[in-house]
Amino acid sequence: MVETALCVTFVLLPLTMGIVQYGVILSAMHQLDHFGREGARYASVHGGEANFDSSETTAGSLKAYLKSMIDGKSTILWADVSNNIVVTPAYGASTPRTSGQPITVAITYSMKKKFFLATFPGMGNLTQTYVARSTFVLE
Numbered sequence: 001m002v003e004t005a006l007c008v009t010f011v012l013l014p015l016t017m018g019i020v021q022y023g024v025i026l027s028a029m030h031q032l033d034h035f036g037r038e039g040a041r042y043a044s045v046h047g048g049e050a051n052f053d054s055s056e057t058t059a060g061s062l063k064a065y066l067k068s069m070i071d072g073k074s075t076i077l078w079a080d081v082s083n084n085i086v087v088t089p090a091y092g093a094s095t096p097r098t099s100g101q102p103i104t105v106a107i108t109y110s111m112k113k114k115f116f117l118a119t120f121p122g123m124g125n126l127t128q129t130y131v132a133r134s135t136f137v138l139e
Contacts (some may be wrong), residue, residue, distance in 0.1 A: 021117045028114050029130055031076050032107055036132035039066050039105035043087060044136035047103045053091040056082060062105070076109065084108040099138050106133040 042065050046052050049060060056063035063085065071078045088104040089097060097103065108131050 032132035036134040040134035040136040043103045101138050104135040
């Protein structure tokens with residue numbers, strides 16, 4: 001009885017919680033990678049349009065497209081990524097966006113919101129900020 005209690009308390013419970021924590025972080029990373037790829041794919045087709053760099057309320061903009069994908073359909077909240085989306089090259093840069101040019105979409109997200117075992121051994125080694133970056137070629 002004592003051995004079982006010690007084994008469950010000091011081995012099985014921490015191991016199970018660590019596996020769950022890792023799964024939560026891996027899921028968030030996977031979702032961010034997916035949103036980055038979808039954003040870059042959308043940017044490769046619509047990057048040269050006039051309203052592409054507009055706000056999330058403008059139809060046809062990258063932010064409106066990503067918001068429709070993220071809002072209510074993901075464990076990532078739109079408010080956490082809405083101001084952390086960077087498109088390179090930026091609109092109005094010295095070189096205009098032209099066909100055949102690479103365009104990159106980067107989404108930065110603070111993983112601190114996904115850690116529920118902050119003091120768990122080994123969790124301090126994980127990256128606190130994750131950047132999902134994807135590059136496509138403008139059509």
